[in-house]
Amino acid sequence: MGYLVLARKYRPRTFQELVGQEHVVRTLSNSLAEGRLAHAFLFVGPRGIGKTSTARILAKALNCPNGPKADFNPDDDICKEIEDGRSLDVLEIDGASNRGIGEIKDLRDSVPYAPARGKFKIYIIDEVHMLTPEAFNALLKTLEEPPAHVKFIFATTEVQKLPPTILSRCQRFDLRRIPDPLICAHLRKIADAEKIKIADEALLLLARQAEGGLRDAESALEQLVSFAGKNITLDHVLEVFGLAGPIETRALASAILAGDSSAALGKVHEFRTRHRDPVRVAQDLARHFRNLLLLQIAPAEAEAELGKAEKQTLLGLGNPPEKAHLLSLLEQLLESEHHLRLSLAREVALEILVLRLCEMRERVSLETILKKLAIPGSETRAESAASRPAPIPNPAPAPAKSSLSKSAPPAAPSSAKETFLNDPAIKAALKDFDARIVDR
Numbered sequence: 550m551g552y553l554v555l556a557r558k559y560r561p562r563t564f565q566e567l568v569g570q571e572h573v574v575r576t577l578s579n580s581l582a583e584g585r586l587a588h589a590f591l592f593v594g595p596r597g598i599g600k601t602s603t604a605r606i607l608a609k610a611l612n613c614p615n616g617p618k619a620d621f622n623p624d625d626d627i628c629k630e631i632e633d634g635r636s637l638d639v640l641e642i643d644g645a646s647n648r649g650i651g652e653i654k655d656l657r658d659s660v661p662y663a664p665a666r667g668k669f670k671i672y673i674i675d676e677v678h679m680l681t682p683e684a685f686n687a688l689l690k691t692l693e694e695p696p697a698h699v700k701f702i703f704a705t706t707e708v709q710k711l712p713p714t715i716l717s718r719c720q721r722f723d724l725r726r727i728p729d730p731l732i733c734a735h736l737r738k739i740a741d742a743e744k745i746k747i748a749d750e751a752l753l754l755l756a757r758q759a760e761g762g763l764r765d766a767e768s769a770l771e772q773l774v775s776f777a778g779k780n781i782t783l784d785h786v787l788e789v790f791g792l793a794g795p796i797e798t799r800a801l802a803s804a805i806l807a808g809d810s811s812a813a814l815g816k817v818h819e820f821r822t823r824h825r826d827p828v829r830v831a832q833d834l835a836r837h838f839r840n841l842l843l844l845q846i847a848p849a850e851a852e853a854e855l856g857k858a859e860k861q862t863l864l865g866l867g868n869p870p871e872k873a874h875l876l877s878l879l880e881q882l883l884e885s886e887h888h889l890r891l892s893l894a895r896e897v898a899l900e901i902l903v904l905r906l907c908e909m910r911e912r913v914s915l916e917t918i919l920k921k922l923a924i925p926g927s928e929t930r931a932e933s934a935a936s937r938p939a940p941i942p943n944p945a946p947a948p949a950k951s952s953l954s955k956s957a958p959p960a961a962p963s964s965a966k967e968t969f970l971n972d973p974a975i976k977a978a979l980k981d982f983d984a985r986i987v988d989r
């Protein structure tokens with residue numbers, strides 16, 4: 550056989566080999582065991598997470614000898630035929646290139662004929678959202694009441710494009726993005742089998758940039774082998790994908806959190822000299838801040854998603870930043886991403902973005918002050934507000950009375966500004982603000 554890309558060579562052959570879709574495997578296995586089988590299945594989810602693979606595995610489970618059963622032997626003849634696309638009973642149709650009413654009418658005409666070898670005649674329509682409205686209409690009746698020997702399996706990345714009439718006739722399964730630790734473990738298995746040497750950090754970075762898609766992660770590994778041979782380092786990954794390394798991302802993030810614009814700009818310049826893609830840098834930052842937030846809000850989920858080692862590294866970064874601060878950083882990053890992508894001077898755009906992010910710290914501190922001022926529990930402020938006289942007419946201001954003046958009246962404030970500054974609540978808030986600035 551000719552050369553097979555890694556993503557095809559390692560296509561899962563059984564339910565057990567499917568990574569990260571336990572909820573789907575469990576439901577399908579139970580239905581198969583109890584013989585409660587729908588006549589139309591729909592697999593939904595983003596690209597490269599196992600929809601087509603699951604469709605083929607289900608076809609094998611339905612038509613395997615002594616089936617239907619979930620624990621079929623993938624080396625049985627019938628299963629191998631299905632895997633190689635040679636089975637007469639399993640027709641795999643690409644919805645993108647057979648989208649018209651003519652093709653669907655042909656399909657419909659073939660439905661009444663009994664299967665050749667297996668129990669069922671199975672129609673797999675991939676990218677089913679590409680069918681035309683007329684084609685969907687032509688399918689409706691058959692899909693509603695197909696003969697007992699017919700099963701339909703659909704897969705799509707764009708479920709919102711399917712008409713409700715089709716959706717309501719299918720049993721729907723939403724496949725999920727695959728968490729980084731599972732992608733890493735899977736890539737490690739492939740690397741061992743292919744005798745590829747690759748550092749753990751490099752694998753983790755590969756997994757991250759795949760954003761939950763296993764095919765993308767496998768293709769990236771393959772691309773790296775073409776670039777660097779079978780000995781892959783973190784630097785190779787950074788170079789090929791224009792990524793910022795995790796240590797560098799963390800350093801830039803820390804400078805931003807501390808509001809240290811000079812250190813942050815220094816980091817951005819380092820990235821520039823190493824030709825890191827500005828959009829990637831911004832995405833890595835967003836991911837880092839999002840992980841810090843997740844760690845505070847749902848630590849258990851953070852560990853499941855990021856892995857123990859990454860969680861420990863994040864915890865080791867010191868005092869957790871305020872949630873409000875992280876949220877505003879994330880909002881700013883998300884707002885700017887589109888602009889950054891389209892910008893003709895991306896490097897400059899990244900610098901401006903980073904400077905804005907550095908300012909966030911002060912903005913959040915001010916918000917904290919304002920929040921404190923609004924706390925109804927701070928009676929001193931309420932008191933002082935109550936005891937404050939009506940606005941002082943100029944040019945002969947009456948001496949204002951602050952709460953402080955009750956015990957040891959300071960020199961009578963000469964202006965509204967002084968009255969404001971003498972207010973204990975304002976004093977406390979300003980002290981807090983000063984402490985933060987000194988902190989820096």
Ligand SMILES: Nc1ncnc2c1ncn2[C@@H]1O[C@H](COP(=O)(O)OP(=O)(O)OP(=O)(O)O)[C@@H](O)[C@H]1O
Pocket residue numbers: 555556557558559560561566567568569570594595596597598599600601602603704705706727762763764765767
């Ligand atoms: N859940 C998974 N478990 C194991 N391998 C997977 C999984 N998802 C994807 N892969 C790998 O990616 C390849 C492509 O998977 P598959 O064709 O099933 O994805 P898909 O969801 O149908 O993608 P697309 O939306 O692009 O059609 C597989 O051959 C396999 O190598």
Ligand SMILES: [Mg+2]
Pocket residue numbers: 600601602675704
């Ligand atoms: Mg597919």
